[in-house]
Amino acid sequence: QAQLVESGGGLVKPGESLRLSCAASEFIVTYFDMAWIRQAPGKGLEWVSYIRSSGDTIYYADSVKGRFTISRDNAKNSLDLQMNSLRAEDTAVYYCVRHTRGCDYWGQGTLVTVSS
């Protein structure tokens, strides 16, 4: 059974940085399309970033473009999200997902809180 486990969330001040990591098991991250999705408290789901299995296509939501960077670590079999210049509106639970026909595997989520 495939599994995704996120880490790296926490409380930071506006303007600070955070790096999220998502460890995959029972499948190889680079063989699949992967993405980060977030959910603000009491709100709906929002795409943050996506990377195609080939690695040659990366997308970002307009709200994070220029501040967030998605990457993969082959040695760790993980998906990472570097988040810079964090804002209060980035406060959310961040989910790592595998995407085939829809998001078929989700991590448990990691909470990022941006507050002074």
Add this chain to the structure above:
Amino acid sequence: VVLTQSPATLSVSPGQRATLSCRASQSVSNKLAWYQQKPGQAPRLLMYGASSRATVFPARFIGSGSGTEFTLTISSLQSEDFAIYYCQQYNDWPWTFGQGTKVEIK
């Protein structure tokens, strides 16, 4: 692509049928998925390709539609089905989610 789900909240008695709608602002072919989310949990993939059910979900969940109009029907609601349901299109980036329909006990 904007996805509009209706209704926002659906109050249904156990054993009754629930019909959830998802409308796209432009055609997404059949590249539509549905997710179920319960409080404090990550969403789970329920339906993909508009009408293909994920194996962990029972046959009472039925997806239909193509183009711009999609429906998720739960034929006989069970207690474990009360949750929020989201639709998502993956035809065009940025992939988008609907705002969700909360199915609650009447």
